[in-house]
Amino acid sequence: MATRPPRLTDVAKAAGVSTATASMALNGSGGNRISTETRDRVLAAAAELGYRPNTVARGLRTRRTHMIGFVGDNVATTPFAGQMIRGAHDAARQAGFLLLMIDTMGDPDETGEAIAALQERQIDGIVLATMYHQVTEVPKEIKSTPVVLLDSRTADYSVSSVVPDERGGALGVLAELAAAGHRRIGHVTTLEDVEARHLRLATWREHVTAYGLDADDLLAETAEARTHGGYESAMRLLGRPERPTAIFCFNDRMAMGVYRAAAELGLSIPGDLSVVSYDDQELIAPELAPGLTSAALPHYEMGSWAVNELLRRLDEPDAEPVQHLMPCPIARRDSVAPA
Amino acid sequence: MATRPPRLTDVAKAAGVSTATASMALNGSGGNRISTETRDRVLAAAAELGYRPNTVARGLRTRRTHMIGFVGDNVATTPFAGQMIRGAHDAARQAGFLLLMIDTMGDPDETGEAIAALQERQIDGIVLATMYHQVTEVPKEIKSTPVVLLDSRTADYSVSSVVPDERGGALGVLAELAAAGHRRIGHVTTLEDVEARHLRLATWREHVTAYGLDADDLLAETAEARTHGGYESAMRLLGRPERPTAIFCFNDRMAMGVYRAAAELGLSIPGDLSVVSYDDQELIAPELAPGLTSAALPHYEMGSWAVNELLRRLDEPDAEPVQHLMPCPIARRDSVAPA
DNA sequence: GGGTCTCAGTTAATCGATTGACCGAATGGA
DNA sequence: TCCATTCGGTCAATCGATTAACTGAGACCC
Numbered sequence: 001m002a003t004r005p006p007r008l009t010d011v012a013k014a015a016g017v018s019t020a021t022a023s024m025a026l027n028g029s030g031g032n033r034i035s036t037e038t039r040d041r042v043l044a045a046a047a048e049l050g051y052r053p054n055t056v057a058r059g060l061r062t063r064r065t066h067m068i069g070f071v072g073d074n075v076a077t078t079p080f081a082g083q084m085i086r087g088a089h090d091a092a093r094q095a096g097f098l099l100l101m102i103d104t105m106g107d108p109d110e111t112g113e114a115i116a117a118l119q120e121r122q123i124d125g126i127v128l129a130t131m132y133h134q135v136t137e138v139p140k141e142i143k144s145t146p147v148v149l150l151d152s153r154t155a156d157y158s159v160s161s162v163v164p165d166e167r168g169g170a171l172g173v174l175a176e177l178a179a180a181g182h183r184r185i186g187h188v189t190t191l192e193d194v195e196a197r198h199l200r201l202a203t204w205r206e207h208v209t210a211y212g213l214d215a216d217d218l219l220a221e222t223a224e225a226r227t228h229g230g231y232e233s234a235m236r237l238l239g240r241p242e243r244p245t246a247i248f249c250f251n252d253r254m255a256m257g258v259y260r261a262a263a264e265l266g267l268s269i270p271g272d273l274s275v276v277s278y279d280d281q282e283l284i285a286p287e288l289a290p291g292l293t294s295a296a297l298p299h300y301e302m303g304s305w306a307v308n309e310l311l312r313r314l315d316e317p318d319a320e321p322v323q324h325l326m327p328c329p330i331a332r333r334d335s336v337a338p339a
Numbered sequence: 340m341a342t343r344p345p346r347l348t349d350v351a352k353a354a355g356v357s358t359a360t361a362s363m364a365l366n367g368s369g370g371n372r373i374s375t376e377t378r379d380r381v382l383a384a385a386a387e388l389g390y391r392p393n394t395v396a397r398g399l400r401t402r403r404t405h406m407i408g409f410v411g412d413n414v415a416t417t418p419f420a421g422q423m424i425r426g427a428h429d430a431a432r433q434a435g436f437l438l439l440m441i442d443t444m445g446d447p448d449e450t451g452e453a454i455a456a457l458q459e460r461q462i463d464g465i466v467l468a469t470m471y472h473q474v475t476e477v478p479k480e481i482k483s484t485p486v487v488l489l490d491s492r493t494a495d496y497s498v499s500s501v502v503p504d505e506r507g508g509a510l511g512v513l514a515e516l517a518a519a520g521h522r523r524i525g526h527v528t529t530l531e532d533v534e535a536r537h538l539r540l541a542t543w544r545e546h547v548t549a550y551g552l553d554a555d556d557l558l559a560e561t562a563e564a565r566t567h568g569g570y571e572s573a574m575r576l577l578g579r580p581e582r583p584t585a586i587f588c589f590n591d592r593m594a595m596g597v598y599r600a601a602a603e604l605g606l607s608i609p610g611d612l613s614v615v616s617y618d619d620q621e622l623i624a625p626e627l628a629p630g631l632t633s634a635a636l637p638h639y640e641m642g643s644w645a646v647n648e649l650l651r652r653l654d655e656p657d658a659e660p661v662q663h664l665m666p667c668p669i670a671r672r673d674s675v676a677p678a
Numbered sequence: 679g680g681g682t683c684t685c686a687g688t689t690a691a692t693c694g695a696t697t698g699a700c701c702g703a704a705t706g707g708a
Numbered sequence: 709t710c711c712a713t714t715c716g717g718t719c720a721a722t723c724g725a726t727t728a729a730c731t732g733a734g735a736c737c738c
Contacts, residue, residue, distance in 0.1 A: 020687080033685075056460065057724035103425055120393070348695095360718075
């Protein structure tokens, strides 16, 4: 029981062949130099002994560790991280890779350290994930290591990246409102200067001005992207002389505040006010009453896309970098009714 | 730029010493066989070249990879996972270790595969994490690999483990109610047959029967552990002739339903009804109005404890296994008022 | 019969570090 | 003066795989 796990030598000995032959038989490499019966003998011996290759030794020789570094800026504290990681994890697993995870807590120094630590371990590539859609730079520590950006992009598009199609998602939920006949649509957005804010805001602006409404004039409110911020913004928005018949929220948390404001003002959702939002957070959107129609951030898909793109680049290091926009599907619930 | 990263040989050559000397100088090993000036020369050369050891080669030789396998049963889909992972991650990082993560989706076959995949990569030890407090078995694939259980334990306590002190947490929130003078305290619990349910329910029962109340008779309701389940349970509980003045909820999601039920019945919280709960989920407990008093699950602390215990066992493989109960601090908010 | 292929393997170098065994010079003790 | 230590290093084996180069036996062709 306390014996060491079997090595390739043991398998070779048991099958009566050299380690070279054993290696080729097990890996199917070396063309057809191994006869079928020899291969079977080796395979049988390996199974018999419960042989598992030592991938550290293999990695030393082949310079491939089948490990991917996953560097996140706040993996733990955001509810989105899970799906991103799982998407990446599943795609990696499928290809025989494993994820070596580091959370940098958003500290650039930490990021440098993290990348160094990963490179020391000879990871085959790196997925650089941010928890919120943004524009970043690739740390200089990454030299020739292949890298793919997850939920961010570089300013010059020089590195493969995947980000949510914010515009598409925003158009999607706004279309829900439009189809229900809404024209005066308010927007409640965040204070933070992030890509998501800009794109959602711009798309909303474009949408309402298409009706000849003056977006600047009256319909957007800004606050901290939490329940309370949503509440205050909604109170202001709904307190106006000509109140909007619908509100598009920056995210579900703010929508939660909008719900509360509506309740306080005696407005029923969706009877008196329709609400749509972004993120489709599982702990919020479906749990509110009525269920909130929201554009989902495709975290799982982005995670898996990033890994697959990275794997592709391992085989074709000189392939052109790709910028991918991942569609944001609309989760339709009961927060929209005819105007 | 496209040159290979420097190897130990390069450092040795640059410093005019053998690789053995370079290795010892860099690692501080070999006692005091290296003179100070030689050491400085080697260190300078390494810094100059930007030398980073190849830990794959090192791992092959030393049989230590400084990687810990983190196997979770549903890492992605639960909001708790993040803190558990980060606790483990931080503790590992601090000691120069990295986490190799696998999510098994709760599938036992997957777990076996995962462990094999990790062992092939020669990880130094394994943290087996479950997302909900439960009793498990250690998969037989783990033979001599050191392992620590995170948020679960074996029936026979043969493996080190850490779980939340459910009893302590429940007593804590119940004490909040007691201090406010509540006696008729209802309980809303989950249908699921999990350790958390048993311990919280038992503690509540013990608490209320201490007042001479008959727990069986009237005060516990069971439903699915979601908002709606909490809502229905609360409706039943509050519809009784002598309604409870306070409710202890299995978790925050159910508490959310209790809030809704109270609102519908025209009961104000905490004026007419005090509510306490368990889990202290960041997206729920502080966001509800009024803020919910809840016993926090110490996921971060458990994660870091598990890794530290694992690291300890790497040095002392024969140490007695330890079963640790991690305290659940009470997050006091505004959902409790005098009866 | 001699040369050339193919087949089915084996031998040995290699990946990049760590480390036990060894070694020459200087120091110290008797 | 001579032997034993200590000091400060070097040599070479080693971890467990992969793989380029080689080899011996038959088959095949002319």
